[in-house]
Amino acid sequence: MDAYNALSQLFIMLFAFALPSITTLSSKPSDDHKCELVGTFSLFTQAFLGLLCILSLIIKRFYEYPERRTWQVWFFDVSKQIIGAMGVHVFNLLLSILKAQPDINVAKKKSDDCYENDDCTGSPCDWYFLNIVLDCTIGVYVLYLVLRFVSFVCKKYLHVTQIESGEYGPNPHRPSVRAYLKQLSLYFGSLMVTKFVLYGLVECFESELLWFTSNILLSWLNEYPNELEIFIVMFVVPVVMNCIQLVLVDNFIQNQEMHQKNLQYSHSRGHKMHMKSRQDEENLGYGSTT
Template sequence: MNVASVDDHELNCKLMDGFAIAVQVLLGTIVVASLLFKRFRERPRRPIVIWFMDTSKQGFAALIVHFVNVALSDLSSSNGHRDSNNPCVWYFLNIMLDTTIGVAILYMFLRILHSMAYMCGITDMHSGDYGNPPRFYPWYKQLNLFIIAWVLVKTTVVLALESIPAFATLGKWLLQPLIDSHNVRLQVLVVMLVIPLIMNIVQAWLTDAVIKARLHQYKSTLSINQEEDVMSIMIDEDDTHSRLSTSVDSLNDLAFNHSSSASGLAFGISSTGIAIAPKNGFSPVNATDLDRL
């Protein structure tokens, strides 16, 4: 019995040995690279400072959640849990719940926390908006709120795993082929690299969409001012041209109505000034003559 117990323990994966740590570092590098790729595909693209602030919030929270998952997995397996004593099974279950329904729960908690911050009069809590120019303090407050939201998510996930035994049974059944292979490193590769690689990239993209600000908030003050100046000039030009065109038409009408019948002359406005011409040969001024002024 003791031999079987030792054999079972030997077949369980280890989440914090040198090989597992190397796998985790590789996973983190790939996830960050995927976020960089996502940034370069954005149209318009967020400034690098804004992107770094958004991504760093994810990074800090992800590190905390990762180590919590590792600790919970080791704890569940070492306590002789009735469903499985393999930490890879528990890590697999945590990562699957975190990256699926966990994102929806995260969004819900973020909405609640933002509403509470608004009611308490706490400023600079609009996710992804750090001021212009970006400042550290708004980012720091949003980071703390984001971490609190993830703590609430993990609490919900842990309660679900403990109260619904079917999760552990399903996880063990899905990983049984790996466990039967008696290859501990293969378990670590699949559970801590292959599956999280797919799920974490999806989670990171979804979370990034949740926490980033609306598109117009990423524009710099200079760009906004330039757009406003150009629009103002265009509006002023159109308004001035319209008023001048109206004045020209009025003067032409006035010239026709008050032309001298005795002399047979008529007055009008041309591109060079006031025109005096025979009544039969006078042509009203067109508004496009103004373009030559």
């Protein structure tokens, strides 16, 4: 619990450190007030987001009981997600910037009335927000299905070994790098397949999704400074959604035997606490009649 309290205090200190930068407006006046994804403020926000997401996985590790992964195994598991997140992040940024350019539309040409009009092309923040929401909701389930399918094909038909996710050999203090690299390749490939599936979904329902994002979900930000939109779209929403996503993905890429034991223990402990609570209530309710 001391480690958990220390991490919680670190989280609060980092957030307090970020607040002055979050509330400071840009010194350069902007004529178009467009959301920029690659400016100094945006890069700082994204770096801070990544740190908080890693802290969420560290905190999750301290709640693993009765069996806890060694730091070496934990690092291998988490580094898969970090490397995958970097690839997805670059994919999202490039797609967001390209999709916001009416003259570089990757799917279809826009009419002249839509040229440089955010109502038709969407701002980069609109596209980034849409990608984050899709990645952290249906994207997690699609990734789970793709990873299971690819693993099944590799094991049964290609006879690839050491690809059981989270298993790196008999010694948990000296996990196999070879097994890790195989599993990393499998995970990263599945993640990219998932991204293209989601990209196809966006292309099929592009106008509807963009209109809903721009005019319903993010429309209230139009009257506020550009920095607030960046903070909401690239910090508040991602820090919540990504932390949930990382925890969910970590649950199915770690050693499943250990994970199931911890789940059974938690369920058993919760059931015992519930029964004890009911027994206490019954004793209090009927104690005066005996």
